[in-house]
Amino acid sequence: MRCGGRAPAPISPGAVREMPKTVYVLNGPNLNLLGAREPDLYGRATLAEVEKLCRAAAQRFGLAVEFRQSNHEGEIVDWIQEARAEKAAGLIINPAGYTTTSVAILDALHTMEAPVIEVHITNIHARESFRRHSYVSRVARAVICGFGIEGYALAMTGLADLIGAEGRKG
Numbered sequence: 001m002r003c004g005g006r007a008p009a010p011i012s013p014g015a016v017r018e019m020p021k022t023v024y025v026l027n028g029p030n031l032n033l034l035g036a037r038e039p040d041l042y043g044r045a046t047l048a049e050v051e052k053l054c055r056a057a058a059q060r061f062g063l064a065v066e067f068r069q070s071n072h073e074g075e076i077v078d079w080i081q082e083a084r085a086e087k088a089a090g091l092i093i094n095p096a097g098y099t100t101t102s103v104a105i106l107d108a109l110h111t112m113e114a115p116v117i118e119v120h121i122t123n124i125h126a127r128e129s130f131r132r133h134s135y136v137s138r139v140a141r142a143v144i145c146g147f148g149i150e151g152y153a154l155a156m157t158g159l160a161d162l163i164g165a166e167g168r169k170g
């Protein structure tokens, strides 16, 4: 028997709010310098502006964003493991200088079930030949390069489509 008070109101299906899906956006070494150095190559936008761009793109699809940058390989590996443990809906990564060297990042990405999108601000195929080989591309569902920082927004839109997030593409 219930003691006093009223019975709790039944929860209507429409009243149950789902937690937003989260996309991790990870940035590798030296990308903290965006906007401050080499503007001819990487543009004048700062990493904070890239973050804003990602959040605006994600918002159109009701997605939450974890946006990070690190100059340390192990920290990036930890964040990939975190994304997996937290059941992230997807992961966008600009591995920067680790693109061509990091088996550790490749191995971590291998454990992800959610789609991984690789982004580069510049067209890595039009630059020095050593930039063309990417370990990350082996596990990436898609690779975007050469669109400047807009590539991050394109990656978010493509990812939203892949994971079936509802929203506006335009």
Ligand code: CA2
Residues within 6 Å of the ligand: 029, 030, 031, 032, 033, 034, 035, 036, 037, 038, 042, 094, 095, 096, 097, 098, 099, 119, 120, 121, 122, 123, 124, 131
């Ligand atoms: O084009 C990209 O996004 C790169 O991932 C950028 C990396 C480079 O090693 C890759 O080959 C292509 C370099 C990131 C360095 O970022 C800086 C930003 C401003 C000033 C200096 C470096």
